[in-house]
Amino acid sequence: MKDIFFTPGPSELFFTVEDHIKNGFKNNIYSISHRSSEFKIIYEECINRLKSFLRIPQGYHIAFLSSTNEIWERIIQNLIEEESGHCINGAFSKKFYDFAILNKINATAYNYKNQEYKINEIANSHELLAITLNETSTGIMCDGDTIRKIRSKIDSLIALDCVSGIPSLPFNINDVDTFYFSVQKCFGLPSGLGVWVYNDKCLDKHNKLKEKKNTGTYHSLHKLHEMSQKFQTPETPNVLSIYLLSKVLNDMMKIGIENIIRDTNYKSSLLYNTINKHESFSPYINDKNIQSKTVIISNCKKESDYYIDILKNKRLIIGKGYGKVKNQIRIANFPTHSKEVFELLCDEITHIK
């Protein structure tokens, strides 16, 4: 048996990735020009599959960047003039806020440590409100109902961080104006590609803004959008990653997004049950409404290395707590993790003394 990675990203590769990479060599995908018709076909196919698989409505568009860190910076440059609001429930939502501050944006932080967003506290005056579908650092999820409630209360642009949530955690895309993710989480790909989805309202805002401030160069939103309409990127992109994403989307479409969501729910229930029953473990997040289904975090009696090493000996690789936290483990529940390997993992956790 080989190692199975349950780390929260980079993680276990989607099980078809190795074959797709090999086929890419046969078909010269990594040598073709990014200005060639062959590349444009790969690009268009990837965009069409994203739109179809994620059911992206009309009026929403897609651009490829290199990471979510980059997308945070581009959102700040391209969609915010003076101020923004940030619902913060972990290190990554905090980092987006920090980026805004570094960019001299008058950003407001709404801090929700281990609790639901308090929608009534959020001002309706922000240019853009940043929320998070799944906080990878703390394992806090925001469900579709909450996002809908925010949409009904808030008139500003809404940006949803979907890094470790999409496509496993459902939400209504019409409830947000922009969302984004990177491919090394639920899509099970090598890291190095960020996907940015934005709607016409974002484009309108950007087109007004670009007359007033510096919105960047090759990756300013209008440049990304202009090139994207031609199935191209402004720079030489990570062709390998766009190619692999398209192939994995095709595989996931065959499985079906409903089945992926259903299996995510089953596997997360199994793991939370296992943790709840075990005397050495307890869920870090107690409120079941916000317990993440894709990044499950447990407190543990001993230091995390003890448990990580026991499972590593069984070739099951789990993650440690985020940052300097010592008594936590983090376990990813992504589409590539089958029910069978999750049952195996839960069995092994149950037997830990």
Place this chain on the structure above:
Amino acid sequence: MKDIFFTPGPSELFFTVEDHIKNGFKNNIYSISHRSSEFKIIYEECINRLKSFLRIPQGYHIAFLSSTNEIWERIIQNLIEEESGHCINGAFSKKFYDFAILNKINATAYNYKNQEYKINEIANSHELLAITLNETSTGIMCDGDTIRKIRSKIDSLIALDCVSGIPSLPFNINDVDTFYFSVQKCFGLPSGLGVWVYNDKCLDKHNKLKEKKNTGTYHSLHKLHEMSQKFQTPETPNVLSIYLLSKVLNDMMKIGIENIIRDTNYKSSLLYNTINKHESFSPYINDKNIQSKTVIISNCKKESDYYIDILKNKRLIIGKGYGKVKNQIRIANFPTHSKEVFELLCDEITHIK
């Protein structure tokens, strides 16, 4: 026989890349955390090999970004306060200048269309002077002597674009303060990684600047430098590409940089001789001092598609002229192209009617 790509990037992969990618799967490289000790070892090894192979002197440092377009933007944000000088001899050096203008930099263009840099024209008052080792769009090379002469005349920071030049075209690194390249040219890797080398003088300049202006967020130079000292990146990087670069550097070190340079000279002489003798072709750049050895451009009597298709039928894939140019072909001469395949290519070109 499979297709052989002589396109000027993305191009033919270095001949060891497929095996290295496969080994990466065996060793779980694409699943490991970018904060793990395993990744830090890969990072450190790659940095050490770059320093050793390219003979990077003390006081120079290395950071990984996603493309040369990004490095242009970061240089402008991080090393230029008000103004810069740009020696322009093609579309890419022009693009760097355009990026500076978009960033409200008072940039000066020195235009040298198909001719050597006129060093005496260049002002010695720039904060940073941008020059190009090899212009991929026009096939114009700048040799080490010229760079040395510029260094001896100019006190400002000197930035050298090495995209399609390094490691095949030699220059003295001490003659520049920063240089950069992307890996899909001479290193024969899939696209999606830029390498930025900068010296202590750049760091000093940046550290003063960062108090005065917005130098970016996750990829500001001090953040990149701080993380690089810990063999890490600020964001989840393109781990696959850093891993492959390290492996290919190791292969190139076994061949030796002198042998790579010598073979580059041999192959380029062969191709220029072939072009000069053929009645349908003539070199686009006539001045031998600036004729590129790595991206050879030829004018041709008929439209380029005619010649491209003939060679494609022989499974030899060459490039068309840059942008909208119709009567030009571009041929890459990179380290992965053996003398044997170059002899084959020249034979086939000779026989074109």
